[in-house]
Amino acid sequence: MFLSRYLVPVTSAPIEDGGLLVREGRMVGVGRRKELTAAFSGAAVVDFGDAILLPPLVNAHTHLELTHFPNWARRSGQGESPASFVDWILHVIRVKRGVDVELYRPSLAAGIAAALASGTGAIGDVLSYFPARQAYVNTPLRGHLYLEILGREPAMGRKALARIGELLDEKRAGQLKLGIAPHAPYSVSEEYLEHIYDFARRRQVPTSLHLAESREETSFVRDSSGPMKEQLYPFVGWQGLVPPPARRSPVAFVEACGGLASSGLLVHGVQVDAADAQRMAKAGSTLVCCPRSNARLGVGKAPVELYRQVGVPLALGTDSLASCDSLSVWDEMAFAHRWFEGRLTPSELLAMATINGARALGVAAEQGELKAGLGCNFQVLKPAALPEFNNLETFLCSPGRSAEVSALFLDAWDVLQKN
Known part of the structure; x- marks a missing residue:
């Protein structure tokens, strides 16, 4: 039995003086300390005291292979404050060109x-250097590992997809299910x-875009x-591969390609209108918000009220250290609480x-x-x-929580072993 001053189940109301009863690696009871200890008086007890017990966080979109990107950028001499979104893309490409892939x-x-x-206990990670997937083999993280793919040349595309098909036969990297991440509508034909x-x-595999x-x-x-x-395509040698105008929004374009589905994550979703949001809702797609990245790159704010109105599920991601300052979902929540200026309540952010x-x-x-x-x-x-108990959820969406993580139990084992 695990006890704490506050317990936050997320899908039900917070509990003061709460606890979890665990048997054979699974939760069998969640409730008030007094009731649990009375009903299961013989259970071994771990009392965390003045602490808050809640689920692990989920980082639904990131690129962990770029964790050392800030160091690579400094060593390369590249600037760290791109003037525009495309300028940032060129910056990332320049830095990555100078990095030995084994450093991933x-x-x-x-x-x-x-x-x-x-x-963080679950993750939606995007990987471009596929051999690095072995880093997940002995980790307790769950979620999806999306193998990234991009390009506009059909022959190269067929070859890359065949390679990914071979890797998907492995099914998993550690506890992460393998999926596919076509990069973006502008980088994939x-x-x-x-x-x-x-x-x-x-192949019945998940996607992220x-x-x-x-x-x-x-x-x-x-x-x-x-x-x-004018800038990106010449820089990567795609001058002759500029597509004809689609005459539709990126969301409508992806829908026409078969890319809206309940098994697919859509990431960012900043520049959308009501019709786009309706398309996403109809397909059952989840939208992953990455507000710190959006702010850093100056692309705008996701219309979270619109998504809520039409029923698009919202999750939260940090994106990579190429466009934000940490991989902490706690930090992302705290920023989102300020950034969206009350458009998302603390309870909604915790659910995301x-x-x-x-x-x-x-992994639910x-x-x-x-x-x-x-x-x-x-x-x-x-x-x-x-x-104060009545301010608990707001407190959890305030800065500083990441440094207060004392223990992380995954599969009944404290993987941090701080205690």
Whole structure:
């Protein structure tokens, strides 16, 4: 039995003086301390005292292989404050061109460690250097590992998809299910996107896609114009591969390619209108918000009220250290609480960072909430001073929580072993 001053199940009301009863690695009881100890007086007790017990967080979108990106950028001499979204893309490409791909392995390992240290128990990670997937083999993280794919040349695309098909036969990397991540509508051709999504359906694998992130993306997809045509395509040698205007929004374009589905994550979703949101809701797609990245790159704010009105499930992601300052979902929540200026309540943000992400990544049978029947997965916060009980959820969406993670139990084992 695990006890604490406060317990936050997420899908039900917080509990003062609460506890979890665990048997054979699964939660069998969640409730008040007095009731649990009376009903199960013979159970061994671990009392965390003045602490907050709640589910592990879920980082629904990140690129952990880029954890060392800030160091790579400094060593390369590249500037760290791009003037526009396309300028940032060029910056990332320049830095990555100077990095030995074998350095992605320790970078990914560092990202896994940082995620765990900040209370993350499940992840939607995008990987471009596929051999680095072995870093996940001995980790307790659950979720999806999306193998990234991009390109506009059909022959190269067929070869890359065949390679991914071979890797998907492995099914998993550690406890993460393998999936596919077509990069974005501006970096994958229409024909290629159609093949990728058809392939994903046939293989029954999840997908993740950067979508409607910037105005530059919208201009390029709709009109084949703007900085992506003028700067990005020449920079990567795609001058002769500029597509004809799609005359539709990025969301409508991806829908036509078969890319809207309940098994697919859509990431960012900043530049959308009501019709786009309705398309996403109808398909059952989850939208992953990455507000710190959006703020850093100056692309705008996701219309979270619109998504809520039409019923698009929302999750939370940090994106990579190429566009934010930490891999902590706690930090992402705190920023989102300020950034959206009351458009998302603390309880909604907690759901985005836990149960919504867990559902989107197919791990809700194990984690995402504190409820009888789920695995023994929870984290413990030990603040210097506890908040008043009626201010608990607001406190959890305030800065500083990441440093207060004292324990992270995954599969009934404290993977941080701080106590």
